Amino acid sequence: MGKLAYFLTLMLLATAVQVSFGASGYVNLGTSAPPTTIGPFSVTPFNTAPQSAIPDFTTVTSIPGDPRGGTLTSSAGLNKRTVPGSWAT
Structure with missing residues (x-):
């Protein structure tokens, strides 16, 4: 196997293998x-105040009140759903 083919094979393997870590x-x-x-996680x-304006049983794709700001x-x-009104447990 030539040097170029060897190098390309190594590069292909290096890009195909990805390592990820998670807990x-x-x-x-x-x-x-x-x-x-x-x-160890906080x-x-x-903030539930802006969420109270959304009626129960409404389908939404955005939830206001993100503690990091925004939606x-x-x-x-x-x-x-709201506990205990529309979600008992």
């Missing part, structure tokens, strides 16, 4: 309000 775990949060931390609640968006439609 996953399971914590049973029950049906009460979420805690302020889950393991949980920041959304959280979804490509799939999400059905808005």
Whole structure:
């Protein structure tokens, strides 16, 4: 195998292999309000005031009140429910 073919084979393999790292775990949060931390991660609640203007059972693709500022968006439609009125548990 020539040097060029060897080099191209190595480059092809290097671009085909990707490494990703992530953390996953399971914590049973029950049906009460979420805690302020889950393991080492902080949980920041959304501002629910702008969400109260959206009627229950409405399908939305944007959720106002993102704690980082702006609006959280979804490509799939999400059905808005409010505890305890339209979502019991």
